[in-house]
Amino acid sequence: MQQLDAGSVQVLTSLKSSTAQTIGEPKIVARDVSVYYGEKQALFDVDVNVPRNSVMAFIGPSGCGKSTFLRCINRMNDTIPIARVEGKIAIDGQDIDDPELDVVELRARVGMVFQKPNPFPKSIYENVAYGPRIHGLARNKADLDRIVETSLQRAGLLKEVKDRLQEPGTGLSGGQQQRLCIARAIATSPDIILMDEPCSALDPIATARVEELIDELRQTLTIIIVTHSMQQAARVSQRTAFFHLGVLVEEDETSTIFTNPSDQRTQDYITGRFG
Amino acid sequence: MLEHTVKSYEEELKLLDSKIAQMGGLAERQLTEAFDALEKRDPRLAERVIAGDAAIDSIEHELQEHVVTIIAKRQPMAIDLRQIMGVLSISGDLERVGDLAKNMAKRALAIAPESHPKPIITGLNHMVELASSQLKDALDAYAARDAERALSVWHADSKLDNLYNSIFRELLTHMMEDPRNIGLSTHLLFGAKNIERVGDHTTNIAETIHFLVTGRKLIDDRPKGDRTSSTLIKG
Ligand SMILES: Nc1ncnc2c1ncn2[C@@H]1O[C@H](COP(=O)(O)OP(=O)(O)O)[C@@H](O)[C@H]1O
Numbered sequence A: 001m002q003q004l005d006a007g008s009v010q011v012l013t014s015l016k017s018s019t020a021q022t023i024g025e026p027k028i029v030a031r032d033v034s035v036y037y038g039e040k041q042a043l044f045d046v047d048v049n050v051p052r053n054s055v056m057a058f059i060g061p062s063g064c065g066k067s068t069f070l071r072c073i074n075r076m077n078d079t080i081p082i083a084r085v086e087g088k089i090a091i092d093g094q095d096i097d098d099p100e101l102d103v104v105e106l107r108a109r110v111g112m113v114f115q116k117p118n119p120f121p122k123s124i125y126e127n128v129a130y131g132p133r134i135h136g137l138a139r140n141k142a143d144l145d146r147i148v149e150t151s152l153q154r155a156g157l158l159k160e161v162k163d164r165l166q167e168p169g170t171g172l173s174g175g176q177q178q179r180l181c182i183a184r185a186i187a188t189s190p191d192i193i194l195m196d197e198p199c200s201a202l203d204p205i206a207t208a209r210v211e212e213l214i215d216e217l218r219q220t221l222t223i224i225i226v227t228h229s230m231q232q233a234a235r236v237s238q239r240t241a242f243f244h245l246g247v248l249v250e251e252d253e254t255s256t257i258f259t260n261p262s263d264q265r266t267q268d269y270i271t272g273r274f275g
Numbered sequence B: 001m002l003e004h005t006v007k008s009y010e011e012e013l014k015l016l017d018s019k020i021a022q023m024g025g026l027a028e029r030q031l032t033e034a035f036d037a038l039e040k041r042d043p044r045l046a047e048r049v050i051a052g053d054a055a056i057d058s059i060e061h062e063l064q065e066h067v068v069t070i071i072a073k074r075q076p077m078a079i080d081l082r083q084i085m086g087v088l089s090i091s092g093d094l095e096r097v098g099d100l101a102k103n104m105a106k107r108a109l110a111i112a113p114e115s116h117p118k119p120i121i122t123g124l125n126h127m128v129e130l131a132s133s134q135l136k137d138a139l140d141a142y143a144a145r146d147a148e149r150a151l152s153v154w155h156a157d158s159k160l161d162n163l164y165n166s167i168f169r170e171l172l173t174h175m176m177e178d179p180r181n182i183g184l185s186t187h188l189l190f191g192a193k194n195i196e197r198v199g200d201h202t203t204n205i206a207e208t209i210h211f212l213v214t215g216r217k218l219i220d221d222r223p224k225g226d227r228t229s230s231t232l233i234k235g
């Protein structure tokens, strides 16, 4: 583990000592995060603060490390044998590498939605009920029913599926499947959702639905979205981070990034002038 | 700056520049010819200037259509976005410069039969020369994306305001000397005001260029040089 700067140490300790979170403090604090796949370094000393109850967009050319960094936040890189992560990430001031922290619990708090909708080959109901059940979040069947219903409701899918909850999730349209995956992600009451290009397989209407949903979820959650669409980043996020060759080049208010970025590399990328 | 990966996008943006240059050149010419018509009391030249304004208007329309297409096709970002917004704003200012030249040409037509007071015409001549060289500087600053040059154009507008203030005072004196001068003097005063307004549009253009290039606004208000709105004749 690397040395932390004074500011983040303060954030880490002050947050840890209090259970009530202060609105102004970042939800996620990352310091000097580097990732290696075997010999190859994929991320270089990433520092970023993600504010709570907001959407942060990660943009950058393919292979620049966006997904790699996303996977650090819920320790999914632990599941890749050759991956090695250095540096520090804290959520609500708690170090995610803290040995006392249960990784399974961490992943329940930090939900993830992927590019290709990947519902389990089970019923719509089971897709959403799975998480709460394994995490023991429901006391009885009625409780579980209620969680499934509110999750589908919040994902904007309930109306479309309430009469066919026992049908397979894989029978839904692409856009519905993606919203089912979002319902599944929010069913464990996470406070962070990581979305890795969640709309790249969706048509414009389905995309608009997901964007609308992101905006609603932001009221209670912190969301990071990786996207290749500048317009999508501009529409859904409050802050945007630009990655290039494993380096976080620039992170700022979204409106600033898209009208007047500071770094030439950001400018070249978002205006379509990349090599 | 690097070129866009999509070549046709690059060409679409370049077309905007050439249209601005074309429009700016026309506006400059209209302005000086309107004054020539006034100075030489040449009704035919005045008519030509009045008719020539339509050409500026039509380039502005072309530009607007072109911009709408680019926004729809390319969703411009950052410097490109600022350029597109800048082009719209600059073409609006140039279109107004054209209108002001046309208005001066109309006045030239109205007062062509009368003999003009020499010192006023000399003063107006200075104003036109200054206004058109400022406009030219602004257009060059646009072509070169030169924020420094735009800034100096922006600062220089006070000279034009000073010239206008002194012509204003001279014309007041002229009118007070003999009420029969009032009709002619009023036209000349509006002529001077037209040129002073050209300066204001040039200043807008300079501000736009500064924002386009740097992404920052020129915020502190330029001191207002035209003091005639608070001047009163005491009889
Ligand atoms: N599981 C892995 N094993 C080896 N290398 C990987 C793995 N995942 C990603 N990489 C490499 O790490 C770099 C960053 O990849 P990634 O985080 O997927 O980028 P992005 O999401 O920005 O497209 C790339 O060079 C990629 O080849």
Ligand SMILES: [Mg+2]
Pocket: A063, A066, A067, A068, A196, A226
């Ligand atoms: Mg990726």
